[in-house]
Amino acid sequence: MDNEHEHVIEVTDLRRVYGGGFEAVRGISFSVGRGEIFALLGTNGAGKTSTVELLEGLTRPAAGRVRVLGHDPYEERAAVRPRVGVMLQEGGFPSELTVAETARMWAGCVSGARPEAEALALVGLQKRADVRVKQLSGGERRRLDLALALLGEPEVLFLDEPTTGLDAEGRRDTWELVRALREGGTTVLLTTHYLEEAESLADRIAILHEGRVAATGTPSEVTAAQPSRISFRLPDGYFLGDLPPLGELGVCGHEVDGRVVRLRTRELQRAATGLLVWAERARVELRGLDVRSASLEEAFLGIAREQEVAA
Numbered sequence: 001m002d003n004e005h006e007h008v009i010e011v012t013d014l015r016r017v018y019g020g021g022f023e024a025v026r027g028i029s030f031s032v033g034r035g036e037i038f039a040l041l042g043t044n045g046a047g048k049t050s051t052v053e054l055l056e057g058l059t060r061p062a063a064g065r066v067r068v069l070g071h072d073p074y075e076e077r078a079a080v081r082p083r084v085g086v087m088l089q090e091g092g093f094p095s096e097l098t099v100a101e102t103a104r105m106w107a108g109c110v111s112g113a114r115p116e117a118e119a120l121a122l123v124g125l126q127k128r129a130d131v132r133v134k135q136l137s138g139g140e141r142r143r144l145d146l147a148l149a150l151l152g153e154p155e156v157l158f159l160d161e162p163t164t165g166l167d168a169e170g171r172r173d174t175w176e177l178v179r180a181l182r183e184g185g186t187t188v189l190l191t192t193h194y195l196e197e198a199e200s201l202a203d204r205i206a207i208l209h210e211g212r213v214a215a216t217g218t219p220s221e222v223t224a225a226q227p228s229r230i231s232f233r234l235p236d237g238y239f240l241g242d243l244p245p246l247g248e249l250g251v252c253g254h255e256v257d258g259r260v261v262r263l264r265t266r267e268l269q270r271a272a273t274g275l276l277v278w279a280e281r282a283r284v285e286l287r288g289l290d291v292r293s294a295s296l297e298e299a300f301l302g303i304a305r306e307q308e309v310a311a
């Protein structure tokens, strides 16, 4: 396999069982290529952190295979660890130390670390170097976590909810930094609760549900599998039955809320054209007309609903 298309992360039929027998990860498979940003999404308890911890080599899977940079991250920790940066959900470093002292202490544990000041500057914390960690805001702590993960100039970066607690500007700064790291060839696997984050940042995503991959692909592939929406106000004096038969328009679901009609369709062009031709002929205006493809949020909620029904 050439370097460009090398799978930096490979997960095959991965399982994780906690003490007591609860199976949190139930046969997950995916791979991440070099320089890709891959996002794991899912409801609370879907198994994102449990999966990331296996990738980080913190514990051994109950079954299945994990490879990071071609190695087993648990059995061959010494080969993998120096090439990987990890940002856990809870950093948990001593809060009496200053930001600079924390970075220095951390750098002491990393071989070939970049200068601490450079790592702090990457996340915009250079002016907070002399502040004690306990005095940082939640968002600043998250950025310090990220700076520490970047100290070793990692080839692979694991980010567990990297922007939780950050304000809108901090979140966008982090996205820019992650994109810049990708441009430099870093492979990034992140978990997030922010669908907007996955949509804007990730090359590919996997939506987990109860320990399984419910959907995977590029964000647009995942949303394309969900119905599009058309909404409008019924013109005065008209009723739903006055529209062309919804089945003929390719509509697969509808709701009427007062005068507002919402249609779902997998054939957006056919439905929109049929509706507009009807309105033109009837010489009526469809006020509030809104036509759009599913967002990742709608896809996410749709997948969660489908899974609940299937269960």
Ligand SMILES: Nc1ncnc2c1ncn2[C@@H]1O[C@H](COP(=O)(O)OP(=O)(O)OP(=O)(O)O)[C@@H](O)[C@H]1O
Binding pocket: 018, 019, 022, 024, 042, 043, 044, 045, 046, 047, 048, 049, 050, 051
């Ligand atoms: N140490 C543990 N012992 C037993 N069960 C656990 C343990 N840690 C996690 N679980 C369970 O495993 C499931 C998956 O948890 P996990 O933290 O991986 O989910 P998650 O997708 O990261 O959730 P969140 O979005 O809330 O962080 C949950 O049902 C959780 O209660």
